[in-house]
Amino acid sequence: MKYWLGLDCGGTFIKAGLYDLQGNELGIARRNLAIIAPQPGWAERDMPALWQTAAAVIREVLELFGIKATAVQGVGISAQGKGLFLLDRQGQPLGNAMLSSDQRALALVQAWQKAGIPQALYEQTRQTLWTGHxxxxxxWVKQHQPERYRQIGSVLMAHDYLRYCLTGELACEETNISESNLYQMARGRYEPALAQLLGIGEIVAALPPIVGSAEVAGRVNSSAAAATGxxxxxxxxxxxxxxxxxxLCAGLQDETRLNAVMGTWSVTSGISQTIETGFDHPFVYGRHAEAGQYIVHEASxxxxxxxxxxxxxxxxxxYRQLNQWVAALPKAGSQLLFAPFLYGSNAGLGLCASFYxxxxxxxxxxxxxxxFEGVVFxxxxxxxxxxxxxPHTRALRVTGGPAKSAPWMQMLADVSGLPLELPxxxxxxxxxxxxxxxVGTxxxxxxxxxxxxxAPRLESVQPDAQAQAAYQHKYQRYQALIGALQTLQSGHSKEAL
Incomplete structure (x- = not known):
């Protein structure tokens, strides 16, 4: 038998899975990943510990299912985007990695917003600017840790670092680096002028070559082989x-389906062959794995x-008990509201979570x-x-942990009014x-x-038209709550100035 190994590095877990050519999952090994928070708003990860954990889950899945190393035809890595994984000039980790949920650069991003920097970048990068970029x-490192900044040898993101640990080869993968604000979307390459505009022009020398999703970027070296099996x-x-x-796993191939990801992040994605302009909202575009396509997404x-x-x-x-609790309550029957902003907001920088x-x-x-309701709203x-x-969307394909929750999925269908398809x-x-x-092999x-x-089997959930009116009323109250929180936050910001 031939197998392909997929490593997935998320916000809270790292997982290794083995798959045959039909996409059948032989098995999964998973371990928890610690988030280090030395100060409020900081979200860091110990880079050597991350590699050791990654090596352990790879070895575990091979040993658990008795797979010989010769049966593994290739390795791919999927990982949480953005954030910052730094190496020094000797190729060693330069302090802890900073994750995409890190908010230490909040004041800096607010200053950039006031100066109109995001608008100046967007035409070239098709990206917004926020704290986890x-x-x-x-x-932030340049301003607050100048000695560390001077020691930077390579700028990576999570899967780039893990690939480096496996192969010893430095590279930045295109679907991720295309969303870094260092990449010119139309030209498909780094643009030094972008780094200059952001006051980090000297970092261009530390950017590794760009590789494609399916491009063989290196091969497992002897030390990684010993660590992983x-x-x-x-x-x-x-x-x-x-x-x-x-x-990709949700089967998005045209503009009739969107993918809603519900996990650490709330994401809605679509696939397009064109970059469209003329909208009031700056849609985020990134390179898709398939040549000539873009992924468009909204996330928080x-x-x-x-x-x-x-x-x-x-x-x-x-979780079965939680689902039973929610299913037993009248839909939108409670006046209680929750703003799900424990780790960040999509309604303004600095907003915090709240029950009201x-x-x-x-x-x-x-x-x-x-x-449940707050996350859906x-x-x-x-x-x-x-x-x-x-506008031609006919159904929403939902992935992530909540897709296993029947009441949560029914709630999403009821609120959105869209049929759900659950891969x-x-x-x-x-x-x-x-x-x-x-693909790469x-x-x-x-x-x-x-x-x-x-292509996976799909299960469907149809919206309940009778529940939609009740949810819409509560959704309006949720929007009013967010407006009040924005006013409160704005008042605090003025006081701080």
Whole structure:
């Protein structure tokens, strides 16, 4: 048998999966990844510990299922995008990595916004500017840690770093680096003038070559082989930004379907062959894995991680019980609202999470229902914008942990008014990474062929028209709450000035 290994590095877990040529999952190994928060708003990761954990899950999945190293034809990596993974000039980790949810550069991004820098960048990069972008973090390091900045030898993101650990070869993968604000979208290359505009012009020398998602970027070296159990010389492809990985596994190929990802981040993605202009909203574009295509997406760290936090605080880990609680309550029957901004906001920089309308009679089940609703309402901010860009959308394909929750999916269908299609893929990050490895090693000629061959079974959820009116009323109250929070935050900002 021949297998392809997909490694998926997310916000809270790293997973390794093995797949055959039909896309059948032989098995998954997963381990938790710690987020280090030395100061409020900081989100870091120990880079050597990340590699050790990655090596451990690869070895574990091979040993657990008795797979010989010679059976693995190639390796792909899918990972959370943005953030900053730095190496020094000797190729060693330069402090902790900074994750995409890191908010230390908040004041810097606010200053850039006042100066009109995002608008100046957008025409070239098709990106917005926010705290987790590599350029924001680089400029912060330059200002606050100048000695560290002077030692930078290479600028990477998560899957670039893991690929480097496997192969010893430095490269930046295109679906991810195309969303760094260092990449000129029309020309498909780094643009030094962008770095100059952001005050980090000297960093261009530390940017590795750009590689494609399915391009063989290196081969497993002897030290990585010893750590992982893989065979030295096994091809390792460029890999994928995890948003692209999930879109591939969701089967997006035209503009009739959007992919809603519900996990640490709330993401709505679509695939297009063109960059469209003339919208009031600056849509984010990135290079898609398939040549000649773009991925368009809206995203914020406002999704199911809010529920995870709540469960951790109160020691609740029975998700079946949570679903039963929510299913037993009248739809939109509670006045309780929740703004899911524990890790960031899509309604303005600096907004924080909040329950509103809580009274003594409210029980835990009402709080859980409010979290479910708040995540869906927040997701609607992205979905409504994306429907302007993709007006021919006929259904929403949903991936991520909440896709396993029947009441949560029914709620999303009811609020959005769209039919949902749920791809039956256990781990989209691992399968997408393995798909890139299949294409890169010649098992399929391109990603379109791979998608068609590996197309998953779909389950559907139809919206309940009777519930939509109640949800729309509550959604309006949610929007009013967000407006009040924006006013409060604006007042605080003025006081700080």
């Amino acid at each position: 590599p350029v924001s973090l680089l400029r 893989l065979l030295a010389g096994t091809p390792v492809v460029g890999g994928l930004f995890d948003v692209v990985s999930t879109a 760290p406002t999704s199911a991680a809010n529920l995870e936090w709540f469960c951790q605080q109160w020691g609740m880990h029975d 309308g809580m009274q003594a009679f409210h029980q835990r089940e009402h709080l859980v229902q409010a979290i 927040c997701h609607m901010t992205h979905l409504k914008r994306m429907l302007q860009r993709f 039956q893929v256990e781990e989209t990050g691992c399968l997408g990474a393995a798909m890139a490895a299949m 010649g098992a399929f000629p391109d990603f379109t062929a791979a998608q068609q061959a590996l």
